Amino acid sequence: MIDEQANPPRLAQLILGVTLRPIDADTVAGDLLEEYRAVRRPSLGRLKADAWYWGHALSVVAHLVWPFALALVAARIALAMFFAFPLSGGWNPSLVPAPNVSLLDALFFVGAGYFGARRTGRVATGIVSAMALGLIDFTAFAVVATLLFPRLPAAMWGNPFILVIGCIFLALALAFASALGAAGAVVGGWTARGSAR
Amino acid sequence: MADVIGHFEQAVLVALVRLGSDAYGRAILVEVQQRLDREVSAGAVSATLERLEAKSFASSRLAPGTAIRGGRARRYFIPTAAGLRALNDAKSATDSLWRGLAWPLKVST
Numbered sequence: 334m335i336d337e338q339a340n341p342p343r344l345a346q347l348i349l350g351v352t353l354r355p356i357d358a359d360t361v362a363g364d365l366l367e368e369y370r371a372v373r374r375p376s377l378g379r380l381k382a383d384a385w386y387w388g389h390a391l392s393v394v395a396h397l398v399w400p401f402a403l404a405l406v407a408a409r410i411a412l413a414m415f416f417a418f419p420l421s422g423g424w425n426p427s428l429v430p431a432p433n434v435s436l437l438d439a440l441f442f443v444g445a446g447y448f449g450a451r452r453t454g455r456v457a458t459g460i461v462s463a464m465a466l467g468l469i470d471f472t473a474f475a476v477v478a479t480l481l482f483p484r485l486p487a488a489m490w491g492n493p494f495i496l497v498i499g500c501i502f503l504a505l506a507l508a509f510a511s512a513l514g515a516a517g518a519v520v521g522g523w524t525a526r527g528s529a530r
Numbered sequence: 531m532a533d534v535i536g537h538f539e540q541a542v543l544v545a546l547v548r549l550g551s552d553a554y555g556r557a558i559l560v561e562v563q564q565r566l567d568r569e570v571s572a573g574a575v576s577a578t579l580e581r582l583e584a585k586s587f588a589s590s591r592l593a594p595g596t597a598i599r600g601g602r603a604r605r606y607f608i609p610t611a612a613g614l615r616a617l618n619d620a621k622s623a624t625d626s627l628w629r630g631l632a633w634p635l636k637v638s639t
Binding site: 335337353354357359360361362363364365366367368370371388389391392393394395396 | 554555556559560571572573574576577580592595596597598599600602603604605
């Protein structure tokens with residue numbers, strides 16, 4: 334039975350609204366809401382229908398950041414293969430002794446923020462793009478770290494202190510990404526408004 | 531020669547031709563999924579429609595929303611003359627590639 338009052342997860346709707354161009358925000362969100370209410374929710378139930386909606390909302394973010402994500406992951410793998418681990422230090426200084434807060438990361442976050450905001454004219458798009466990139470960047474770091482130190486995941490569960498350190502690294506990486514993304518987004522939003530005039 | 535269009539762009543343009551005046555976001559998404567026989571993301575379709583419009587292969591108009599969409603507008607797409615030419619070129623190129631070969635190809639094991 335079609336439930337015209339059923340609503341997808343609010344955060345997913347918010348992310349969708351922020352990352353789509355203003356001209357698409359209403360129509361694409363409407364298309365997904367229609368499919369959610371008419372087909373997915375009645376046939377899949379709430380949990381699976383919500384997962385379906387999240388998948389589509391994240392696919393919009395993925396289309397926004399994939400060139401940066403690809404370049405960043407490739408750079409991380411190349412650097413891990415040819416240079417010492419961790420990736421910061423020397424030519425690539427880091428804000429604090431932690432992963433994902435180096436000059437190289439900063440350049441990517443500013444770029445993601447700039448182009449995200451340029452696309453929609455909204456600073457929020459740039460920040461969401463940079464944060465999504467930050468999450469991908471941290472995941473890439475975690476994969477490289479696990480490949481280089483295979484006992485790391487088990488050690489995390491054995492010693493909660495290491496898990497806490499990992500969570501602090503993740504929080505630092507996301508804060509760094511959002512701050513740098515905001516800086517790029519302010520410039521991107523400003524140039525988008527300038528070129529629209 | 532018209533601009534070359536990719537495989538997914540072709541799938542979306544063909545969906546616009548098939549759907550005619552009913553080609554709006556959700557219908558296009560469902561049509562492409564059925565034709566390609568796989569799950570397709572809204573992000574991919576929306577980005578492709580945006581690209582097709584930028585290449586002047588498709589144009590769109592807004593129509594009022596319905597209650598089930600929370601009142602949100604529908605955006606209907608139609609292929610332009612340039613889009614249809616690009617589709618014809620793509621089909622001709624594929625046909626030319628296959629000309630002279632018996633299909634399906636025999637697979638030696």
